[in-house]
């Protein structure tokens with residue numbers, strides 16, 4: 078294991094009807110609130126009314142709304158939120174939505190206290206030193222953003238999508254009521270499942286030694302997901318299955334799995350590049366790319382891929398070479414995602430090789446990306462070509 082420190086300041090408030098604790102939490106931070114949400118799902122499912130009712134129970138509360146945050150949230154929307162904070166002197170941000178809404182709110186929370194362009198923070202040119210406090214109500218199980226400091230923002234004009242992480246962007250509290258995910262449609266539910274599994278893979282395929290506990294934690298998340306996901310898709314309003322997937326998604330990326338290991342994240346960088354150029358759903362992109370990444374790394378390092386298959390798909394370790402076991406793992410993973418209805422090829426999103434160069438370019442943040450097997454530009458091109 079590598080040396081590490083672990084801090085997670087987010088208070089998790091999990092379970093049925095927990096939106097009732099909203100007022101109590103918010104009053105610890107401020108009364109002039111920026112309410113951030115997406116394209117209207119919270120208006121359709123009644124959550125918007127529930128939240129404003131709870132907030133209006135507080136005395137002298139002032140609410141300003143930023144609605145219409147896009148899936149793959151854009152810098153232009155972050156800038157709108159920053160402007161609203163400054164114009165109205167707001168002191169608290171409440172984000173209600175999935176990863177896009179929460180990530181947008183995180184960028185607003187640090188961008189509002191930074192003199193320069195918020196894109197400087199996203200690209201790492203500037204480091205945040207303070208933030209407007211942020212609380213979240215999660216409506217979709219996928220990213221883990223509700224309990225981490227990450228935010229991923231798209232600069233649509235530049236066709237670039239980047240992530241940053243800061244201790245200042247951890248939510249102060251996150252309310253997770255599985256009932257708020259009942260209305261997530263089937264395709265988005267599948268993308269969330271693929272995303273959470275991919276988060277485990279990014280940390281499971283690390284470049285450090287001796288991390289058996291972290292790996293077993295990751296395998297527990299994966300095995301639970303393999304068991305519960307098909308049942309959830311049969312009945313999208315089943316509380317027990319929604320709650321299991323919701324907690325799985327949170328633990329897949331609250332950085333517990335990252336303790337003491339050098340994680341990979343190359344597939345996410347490639348997916349972000351594809352999304353930046355073609356604006357596709359993040360989980361859909363990962364479902365297409367991850368099997369190809371695994372196949373590529375297994376050509377030189379099949380052992381860990383084989384270990385994954387033995388432990389989560391119960392492959393017989395005595396039956397076949399490492400190479401064969403790795404291949405079988407990848408085909409089991411692909412078959413599982415396909416059985417849920419996930420896409421398998423970039424052409425499923427009408428993506429061809431026309432902008433391949435740009436996607437390769439955008440994926441590369443250095444000479445190589447990833448740690449388990451550092452990928453060169455040429456490797457990334459091979460993976461993308463195989464995924465077309």
Ligand code: NZQ
Pocket residue numbers: 114115116117118119122146147148149150174175176177178180216217218219220221222225227228229257258259260261262265268269272330345359360
């Ligand atoms: O905008 P609304 O109307 O709310 O609709 C959304 C959106 O269309 C809908 N939705 C969410 N909750 C719903 C619902 N529809 C009905 N009922 C509900 N309860 O689902 C659609 C997708 O939402 P989005 O927030 O985009 O999905 P997700 O949570 O998968 O977030 C994806 C974004 O997060 C980034 C991705 O790159 C992408 O930009 N990521 C963030 C990470 C992080 N901060 O840690 C890590 C991830 O790897 C990822 O990169």
Ligand code: ZN
Pocket residue numbers: 220272275276345359
């Ligand atoms: Zn992800």
